[in-house]
Amino acid sequence: MKKLLCASLLLFTLFHPAMAEDTFLGMDLIDSQPVNDVWIDSGFYSYHFDRNANLQSNNYGLGAEYHFSTVSAVTAGRFYNSDRAYSNYAGLYYQPLALGPLHLGVVAGGFNGYPHMKNGNWFLAAIPMASAEWGRFGLNITVVPTLKDRLYGAVSVQLKVKIWD
Numbered sequence: 001m002k003k004l005l006c007a008s009l010l011l012f013t014l015f016h017p018a019m020a021e022d023t024f025l026g027m028d029l030i031d032s033q034p035v036n037d038v039w040i041d042s043g044f045y046s047y048h049f050d051r052n053a054n055l056q057s058n059n060y061g062l063g064a065e066y067h068f069s070t071v072s073a074v075t076a077g078r079f080y081n082s083d084r085a086y087s088n089y090a091g092l093y094y095q096p097l098a099l100g101p102l103h104l105g106v107v108a109g110g111f112n113g114y115p116h117m118k119n120g121n122w123f124l125a126a127i128p129m130a131s132a133e134w135g136r137f138g139l140n141i142t143v144v145p146t147l148k149d150r151l152y153g154a155v156s157v158q159l160k161v162k163i164w165d
Contacts, residue, residue, distance in 0.1 A: 028098040030071050037067040038164040039138065043079040046144075046154040055082040055152055063089070065160065071096045075107065082152055085120065087113030093129060101132045107142065117150040136162040 022029050043061030063077020076090040091109020098104070108126035117123055130141045138160040146153030 024097060026099075027104065030096050030098050030103065032072070032096070033070045035067050035070055036165065037065075037073075037162055039065040039067070039160045039162050041065060041075070041077055041140070042159040044156040044158050046082055046156040048082065049146060049153040053152055055154075056080065056084050057082070059156070061087075063158075065093070071103075071105070075109070081113055082154065083113075083115055085113045085115055087111055093131075095129060095131060101134075103131045103133075105129055114151055117147070133160075133162075138162070 041063035043063075044059040046055075046057050046059055048055045048057065059079045059081055061077055061079025063075060063079070065073045065075045067073040071094060073093040074091070075093060076088075078086060078088050081087040089109060089111045091107050093105065093107050095103040095105030105128075106126050107129040108124070110122045110124055112118075112122045113120055114123075127142050127144055132139050140158040140160060142156050142158075144151065144154045144156060
């Protein structure tokens with residue numbers, strides 16, 4: 001209930017008419033405009049919080065993003081995860097805030113392939129996401145939370161290249 005209340009307060013604060021039209025907590029609000037961009041994503045490099053767990057940090061893989069607006073995109077891909085198993089993902093980015101070159105928000109979607117999380121089956125998650133893009137090249141950065149003995153937390157970085165705009 002506490003999480004729902006906090007999320008509702010955040011959404012109210014973001015979209016309330018009394019808020020300044022172009023900033024939120026010192027960050028710029030990105031004006032949502034239609035775009036038509038396709039990006040190819042690498043796997044991830046993950047820096048795990050538990051440095052003694054013998055986890056795979058080089059999570060090679062391949063994915064794609066389709067940006068249909070300046071603040072939203074769909075994504076899907078496959079990678080070799082930290083538990084040394086293959087994972088698939090499909091989700092939606094929503095990044096309405098900018099801090100310098102970084103676009104900030106969340107990615108929400110489904111993931112599978114983690115043996116200790118739902119026995120490797122699909123599960124839903126929403127995690128913070130920051131992205132930066134320079135011309136045809138970009139970078140996604142996310143923080144994956146630790147979930148007891150089911151999912152190991154990490155800061156993960158993903159490279160991307162725009163192939164169509």
